[in-house]
Amino acid sequence: MVLSILIRNLNEATALETCLKALALQQVNSEYEVVVVDNESNDNSVAIATQYGCKVVTMPRQKFSYGGAINFGINHCKAPLILILSAHVFLLNDNFLQQIPTHFTNEKVVGLRFINSLNADAVTGAFNKPQQTITWQTEQGNVAAIWQKTTVNHCAAIRKNTWQQYPYNEVIISGEDKLWAYEVLKSGYAITVNIPLFYTYHKPMSRAQLIQKRAQEEVALILVTGVPFKNYPTSFKATIKYAYGQFWAAVKHIKTYCKTTKYIKEILPIQKQHFKL
Template identity: 30%
Template sequence: TGIEQQTFQERETLIVDSGSTDETLEIAGKFDVRIVNIDSREFTFGKSLNRGIQEARGRYIVIISAHCYPVYPDWLEQLLKPFENQRVAVSYGKQRGADSNHFSEHQFFRTSFPDTSQPDQGQPYTHNANAAIRRSLWEQHPYNEQITGLEDLAWSSWAKTQGYSIADVPEAESVHIHEETIKQVHNRYRREAIAMKQILPESHFSIRNMIGMFIQKSISDLIQAQREKIFWKEFIGILRFRLVQYLGTWQGYRYSGKIDQKLHRQFYYPPGSLTDKIPEFRTIEPIRYTAEE
């Protein structure tokens, strides 16, 4: 219902479904949406994006993960505003976690998605959990369907090489829900590291990098937990999350085999569900969600 409550009304809504077994399609049937189906055996993030965009009719493509929901009713307006500049290829909004997210992931969102806008950021970073792209550029360069993740980074890197800009729009805020087990966290970072190695073959992540990043990020998280007076509550969780994060990254960089069907199934479909998280930094009234929506 967050999309239904948007102030920007000239839109169409598509859901790309790869064989969901929950009530996704039943819920979607209550709204004005089109369903685009994709075989789960063929699923990659790049392929699902390309299939959805092929079916869409708009000049601008807004992408939001199944694990996300917009916070404010002007989310679409804010996300599309940067495209008034013809050199903007992609915009992406701020993300914050839900109560179910790991403490360390909240720190990732806080540092990766600051409250300050960047209409033309220097680095090619973007995040397709909450983003918009210019369709005409996608027609020139569709998403990579072969890599196991980070297809957004690969696409934005291409856009930067073509002289286009990337806009960071914190006002276009979404809540990104992860209810992952530690095993699933490990799997996600391993998958993304395999993709990073494919995107940047010259990149490396050594044991020394793994140990150094584990120590650095763990200390940073523990300091923040101390500030929030939840040090002992989060102590084990922080160490465990950061360990599997960088262990998975190291293992992904070391992987040199093929992405067979077994590995493909292991890599995808993390769980997600609705929760309530209302940030406070904007003056506009946020969308009020209920458990049934």
């Protein structure tokens, strides 16, 4: 067995089933396993995972952290390569799994970053730019650059033996994937990014959940990079500047809406004269 697939899940039965259906459609000629780390779901997630032949391991909710859940799951994985997935991911290439080992032929490469199809710029870049192998030297030890470019744990592949040396941090509130990348790059390893293997990650969130997620990511960024409030500066001047920009962005949206409505009213009567169904 070459590959273990690790999926984190909490009450995501519908998304999990979509994820597993996409895996079942993969064209792959080698054996792999699927391990689901379930955080005591109350829905039928476990039944669905079992139906699709997954190994299910339960992690108590009170012990959850992103890094902790991944470490817990990898401990139950058998293969030397681990594909880490969120339950909200489904793979688009039918040879996604088949291609993963081919990107680990260089022993220095210990992690892979793939392309989220919802990011149009990343998709375009994957076709127009060759994949890149990132090292500590190529990024000149720039923590902020490493944060932006390296592995994203809703869909990332890593070597298990490297993880055994550098397990994920279980304390940091978010960004455990970025901190791991920082540590392995600093230790002389490499991560390949911009790989033209595509997936979709979409997790609907309430406004409160989105605010919490953004705040956690910003806190992690501050802790790892040492740069205070990079994306959400807290000074009064910065807040006013942000509000000013948002106000004029809203004005532009309203103008666009009004102009579009006016144009519809102008062309609809003309088109009605010529169009018959």
